[in-house]
Amino acid sequence: MSDQVPLQGVVVADLSRILAGPYCTMLLADMGATVIKIESPDGDDTRRFAPPVHEDVATYFQSANRNKRSLVLDFAQADDLATAKAVIARADVVVENFKAGGLRRFGLDYESLAPDRPELVYASITGFGTGDGAHLAGYDLMVQALSGFMDTTGAQHGEPFRGGFALFDVLTGLHTALGILAALRHRERSGTGQLVETNLLSAALSSMVNQTQAFAAAGVVPRRMGNQHPSLYPYEPFPTADLPLVIAVGNDAQFARLCVAVGRSDLVLDPRFAAPALRNEHRDALRPEIVAALADRGAAEWFDLLTSVGVPSAPIQTIEDGIRFAERIGLEPIALAGRTLPIVRNPLTFSQTPVDYPIAPPALGEGGQELLDRMSAPAKKRNP
Known part of the structure; x- marks a missing residue:
């Protein structure tokens, strides 16, 4: 990692898994933060989200975990829990997306850590907040359904459709990364950290912008319109002599x-x-x-x-066509992580502190012990 990166020196303890949290921490890692991905002995579930695979690794996992080190810990084991707390003691930021309250029994929730670490920035991602929706599992597809997104997606007289990817996981990860950067800026001025909370449903409702505002301000419930726009026309696909x-x-x-x-x-x-x-x-x-x-x-x-x-x-193009078009217009969409793995480039560019991809997505346990040794944390006796 270059010395000229925006978040050089920021250490992130990443207790998250699946997509929203890992996508957030990957963005921070691209900008130079040292991210320690703490995984259970089974590893992040997305390691098994396959096919497709690249060199026997799920491309889903690769899409959100570059520039990280992996450390395998079982919080139910006293030595491992002590190691986790030692890592967090040296971290500037903690990111987690356990079910609301799930880390309390291990003393890894914000309320347990904050008294001894008032400067800690702690980001907590849930599916539906910490109130009456705390018991609900935070899956993107559930949020697409409950938020109204699916009811506005699809043909006018057809069935509702999900988005083609887990868009609210990604948007929640983006919101969380923005919140973390704001909290780090606040800490620079005040010396104190804080709890940053996001949830998928709130991110979804905010991200649907004109659709949700139509109801909030005008009482209008948007309807499914296929590929048409509720406010603009012509603004949709049209047939031509060959393709739309x-x-x-x-x-x-x-x-x-x-x-x-x-x-x-x-x-x-x-x-x-x-x-x-x-x-x-x-x-x-x-x-x-x-x-x-x-x-x-x-x-x-x-x-x-x-x-x-x-x-x-x-x-209307395929994803391959989309990447090739980006290449033709000079956007260079593909980069290499760890000098070998093709990845989709971080969309941010900086004139003085460019993002970098020195580390490929880690194998389970890869790089964690080495980083622990450098941090002088209690040594782990085992790693898979």
């Missing part, structure tokens, strides 16, 4: 350019389509006109043409 093409018109100027580009400048003068609210109201009349205009060319040709005149559009 997304068109995302956000204002009148873009709509006018679209109409001219597809050879239908007359649509600009149609009073039914003269403003965003009117295009929304008359979308059933506007859609077939656009579909007919797009029918004689393929998605790639339309993409090039519309992009050249400033109309937001995009063909």
Whole structure:
């Protein structure tokens, strides 16, 4: 790890598993924090989330655990619990996503640690908070269902759909990382740490932005609309001569350019389509006109043409296509962790303190003992 990284010197005791917590701590590790991933003898569950695999390791685990060392501890064993407490005693940050109150019996919860470590930043992630929802398991799919997200996702008259990945785990991890950075900044000024709490449901409701605000402020319950947008039109995929093409018109100027580009400048003068609210109201009349205009060319040709005149559009691609496109436009989406493992690059760039990936996702127990020795913590007698 380079000396020129944003979080150089910050030590994180990572007691989390699955995705929300590990994704959070991976982001911190990418920015230079030393992250010690404390795992049970069975290891993080995502080590077994397969297929797919890369060199016999689940790619799910690899996606959220680079730049970490793994330390195997069983909190039910007195020596191991003492080691965990010794690691935490040297840590600046603790991150955990046990069920609410699950670490209390080991003395590893914030209330047990804070009296002796008032400077500690302790981040706790739950599924549904620490109140009446504390007993609920915090699985992303449950949150997608309970939050209303699935009810707004899918065809208007079809069944609800989940997102294509555990999006609220990821968004909760992002919120938690932001909270930790704010708490570290507060500690710089005050000398005191604090408890940072996040939960998947609150992160979900916040992240649905205009959809949840529609109900909070206007009492509107958003409905499932397939690929359409509740406030903008045209803003959805359209068929072309070969593949679907997304068109995302956000204002009148873009709509006018679209109409001219597809050879239908007359649509600009149609009073039914003269403003965003009117295009929304008359979308059933506007859609077939656009579909007919797009029918004689393929998605790639339309993409090039519309992009050249400033109309937001995009063909619907596979993930492979998406990565290849990012490469073509110079974003360099793939990096190497530990100089050997291909990973998807952290999206942050810094002009002076770049992120780095010196450590590949660890095997169970890899690197933990070495780090303990450097930290002068009580030595572990065994490691798998």
